[in-house]
């Protein structure tokens with residue numbers, strides 16, 4: 001029997017979730033809920049979904065539809081309430097990032113999730129870049145030597161310019177609804193990537209920010225200094241003001257690796273002689289194709305975990321650590 005899937009939030013990213021589930025043979029899209037009737041009906045028609053709900057009726061969807069899976073793609077301030085209700089209805093959860101916007105919300109989700117045997121995935125699809133395992137293998141095999149610094153620069157011109165949210169309401173620029181600015185939006189991806197590559201962070205050591213291009217109360221451009229538990233130093237620079245860029249730099253004692261996530265030939269080394277290392281040659285030969293959409297790979301992984309009743313990552317703790325990172329940086333803002 002197929003898993004019954006429901007979506008909350010049929011906007012820009014919700015539609016990407018739907019196009020992932022519809023390709024998955026273990027799933028059946030049975031219901032969609034959105035803020036407005038128009039968005040809910042548009043998604044229902046496009047993906048042939050029988051159950052259609054709008055306004056506050058996502059709660060009714062949970063009561064009526066006996067769902068196995070709920071994907072949460074609503075504005076950030078609604079994630080926690082929707083997650084908690086869906087868990088109480090026995091649904092496995094795939095939640096968009098950031099998974100919550102306060103410590104209190106994180107604690108409330110954790111409390112109900114711990115009491116369940118449900119699978120929870122945080123939507124960090126950058127982990128599914130096919131080259132990332134190569135980068136991790138190169139780090140783990142000490143090929144560029146002991147790592148001392150990692151840096152991620154991630155930018156685009158922001159929602160409504162580079163990224164097209166579909167809802168009419170410009171909630172990404174409303175601090176109460178988004179929970180922050182660009183750090184809450186893009187920085188959660190950055191810290192998740194760095195945690196995946198070098199391990200857990202121990203603390204945020206510095207935060208500098210400004211609002212230099214958008215008419216908003218929060219940061220649209222910022223940098224964060226991080227210390228990891230193993231002593232590695234990290235720098236994250238995220239921006240809604242700069243041209244699209246998504247570059248990881250990993251500095252080791254024997255050399256530097258640069259990973260440009262936008263590039264078809266993404267991994268480069270300094271000194272170049274590292275490229276002649278037999279292991280690196282071998283790893284680079286095995287590089288995967290970029291044909292698949294990261295979000296769909298994540299959905300397929302999540303569904304496999306639901307089928308096998310086995311929690312894997314990115315899990316709730318990954319989502320939680322990313323939000324805690326942003327909140328720790330915000331706590332360093334000058335009054």
Ligand SMILES: NC(=O)c1ccc[n+]([C@@H]2O[C@H](COP(=O)([O-])OP(=O)(O)OC[C@H]3O[C@@H](n4cnc5c(N)ncnc54)[C@H](OP(=O)(O)O)[C@@H]3O)[C@@H](O)[C@H]2O)c1
Pocket residue numbers: 008009010011012013014033034035036037038039040054055056058073074075076078096097098123124125163164165166167168169185
């Ligand atoms: N993983 C990633 O890389 C990535 C990328 C982009 C976005 N996201 C995340 O995905 C989420 C959605 O972003 P988006 O860009 O898709 O924004 P969006 O296009 O504005 O979509 C938000 C959706 O939520 C719906 N909504 C609002 N209030 C609701 C309610 N009370 N009940 C049910 N639905 C409600 C809206 O409905 P109406 O359209 O009917 O108003 C809209 O369809 C955000 O958390 C964002 O951070 C993640």
